[in-house]
Amino acid sequence: MPVKLNETLVKKALADVEAKAKAYDLIDAACPGLLLRVGPKGARFAYKYETGHKTYRLTFGSPEQIRLSDARLIASDARRRLTNGLGRPDERWLIAKLRDMGKLPPRPPKREPDPAEIERVQDILRSGEWTWEEARAAYLAEVARVRRADTHTDYRKMLHMPELSIFEGKRVRRITIEDLATIVYVVHASGRERHAEHLASVLRPMWTFLSLHGNKKLSGVETGMSMLKAPERTPGDKPRANGKVPGEYFASAQEIGYTLAVARCGVLEPSLGVALELMVLTGQRRRPIASAEVADFCDFAEQPGWGVWSMRPIHRKTAAKRGDKTLHCIPLPPELWRRLRVQIERAGDSRFLFPQVRPRRAGASADGHLSPAAINHRLLDMGVRASPHDLRRGLSSLCQTALRILPATVELILDHNEGVPTDNVLERHYTMDRRLDLKVPVMEAWSAFAYRQADTEAAKLPSIETLGTELARRRRERELAGKGKRAKPGPAEGGEDSKPEEALAA
Template identity: 50%
Template sequence: MPSLLLTPELVTKLVGECLPGMKKPRDVIDRGCVGLALRLRPRGATWSFKMVRGGEERRIKIGTPAAITLDQARAIAAAARRDVNNRIAVFDGDAWLHKEFIALGLSEPTPPPPERDPQSVATFEEALEDMNFWTWEQAREAYLAEVKRTRRPDTWNDYRAMLHVEELAPLGGLKVRRITRSELSVIVAEMHESGRERHAEHLASVLRPMWTYLTKDHIRPKSGLGETQTMAGLRAPERSAGGAKPRANGKVPGTYVATPAEVGFLVAASRVGAIEGSLAVAMELLVMTGQRRRPISSALVEDFVPWVENPGWGVWSMGPAHRKTADRREDRHRHCIPLPPALWDRIQVQTERARAAKSPYLFPQIKAARKGGRVDGHMNAANMNHRLLDMDLRASPHDIRRCLTNTCQKRFRIARSDVKLVVDHAEGISSTDVLEGHYTDDDRLDLKAPLMERYVAWVDEQAATATLPPLAELRREIARRRREREAEGKLKTAARKAAKEEAEKAKVAPAEAQAA
């Protein structure tokens, strides 16, 4: 390996020897700088710094003589030798060589990194901190699973519908720990301003217990919420002055009472076969007992038993799972209603119908909720509302319930406390009553029977005096109104879908225009 004291002229001469016909590459060592070599190859010459440590040769390729002069190459080699002696990494990548190029003015200094946007940094750090905590969707599903485990099926269905309303869509993807009461209050207030005041109150009443669940000690490691991050103060705005607004049919919600004529017409039509068999009996049970529609639609066959002490009568023994207030009160008592003989006879016929269908429910499911769905549940409670509309009656199930309470108190002068025994699932007794909660197992059938006997007899009188059109004509009218109602419902659904799609397009358009 030749060693020469290189000069610029000698370097030019050696570079000229780099021809395609060269036998093999060779290094020319510069005696003027320890470690500097000019490597000659058929394709050209290159400067390099090399040294041997522990029997191993290490080399740094510096560059070509056309780009780097002899003095610059010697300066780089001297710096490499110095840094190796000082145990500074020289042979690991190009970073060291680039630093020396900058020092000699052969390369532009690396521009400093741009300053980080404080907002971007805060967003990144927040996302990093929130990484392992629930999103809105995950928190919602966890809470609904808890509701399904601990509450009535109807409560779960109600909460699931409320927590999937369109107004909550902006919460999608957000970490639930970052959702503030202020954000939820705005959503509730906007729903209230749209005219759905009761709906807004209901939404707030569902969100509050959800946040209570999310702040429980064993849930907080998943939700990320602090112990005090509850929504106890979440409320809808006060209702508008002037009370509830009349509905399209002129009724003011919560005030209308089904008339004797409506009650009589409904029962008479049910008995002559104008309504489907099971639904007709459900309608009679609704009118005669004044119970809510959901306990009726989900009633079990086993809950209807003979009243042994009063032959000819039956008893509807309603379990806690079928009652609206039982979960909240932690009530384990059964609400029992005596059924007079005529009504009991019709219930027994329906019981045989249910058993023939091999259903545990008194009113078996009529058809699947969707194509291909199961048909092993109970009748949909909404069927009662729909059939009342199809019969052109203004009364709703709650209005029919009011008919019982008003008639018994105003017409029969039955004491309010006795009326509560039948229509109130708590039977007029406070949830804090220790005697009722722990020491009493009295179904009070003897106190309820006089009211039921008198009211059922009165309803029978109204049915007997009701004027019905011919059965065929009545059925045709009911079928016609049903078709019109269903067609109107489809049009409203299509209109809501179209409005939603237009709203989505309106949101996307500005973003696309800005990108363009």
């Protein structure tokens, strides 16, 4: 029942609050709509009104902050606002009213918004959105699911480049194409032009992944980065540190023979020696060699003494991505097949032909395979100027120039599509021809040629002990050079008391 509020009732209400009395409302008969709500948590003046078939309460404040006369003034103005159709009295109107009455400090002068503060507030409102590290982990998990293991390794290395560390802790929603382009340009300006192109080619699909409908709520990224590109390359061929122009160096017959001779002489770790021999004689890339699986090798029933390597799409460049399910089969000559059969026994229970000696890092799977980089490192230690791809080019060139084998026939060995266009429907869906009868003559002629070169170079090699010492010295120099240090030669390594050693072929 309404009562006329006075200071006595207000004081009693405050006393009831202190005593934790039962909650009640005092409706002011002198000012319609004004009431004093009393409860254990405090006393509050409020204005109750109805509009649009809905009931609203506008709370003013405690009697300790607002006097009864001020509460009646506010309630009267609120009722007048409703009567004149000026709008509903809400919290915003109340704040302005209290400022006019001096109950609240005046509105602070308008200032330019602080970008950092805006970002902080947005981060609070959009909590849970991915940071750079979270987005990177999610994308790499997707790459591991749909792409080859080597692709995942490559992308992981690129996305952990030191230049990208400035994004750590930052929401990917706030990373712009200008931010990414700046990093790409910095890498390009450092002389790593091909590296800059590769970085852009990794960041573009990452942002496409982040902008997918299923990921937008987590990433906050609305669009991809299709326009992200590296600057154009500097005109002209840029030689590498070793003086080679990329794509223009072909391994000579002497280099191929020397590589085979060292691989077969026993100075290298046995598995690595066989891996090098398999790479030289088949002309395959280093990654399929390193990740070759035992199940892919078998006897060649139609060619006694020979073996067959049936390379699945997962071990071939872009094959799995294109949906190519055909096998690339390479016949293995008897001498090579004998060495591989010994290696299969050496692999034991591992599914890989060349098992990893030890995990590269803590927590890594013990059932790994040989690192592709180990092949490059051994070639450097041997003093071979040719890279694995240069050896591949050497096979192609020598088969045509020295053995006069037609290019289309060489393609049967080197080209995973064996000279057939990738969009050939007949080949991909209606043909199952391994063409081994056409490949055997090529492998027979090439292996005989390569082994002759190896026999010639083997006669020039120093003793195993001397050769092992030289390889160990070069390995230490290479590893120390990577750390910015310089090896100190000992008596047997070119120091003051050392004797001249027989030069190794290079």
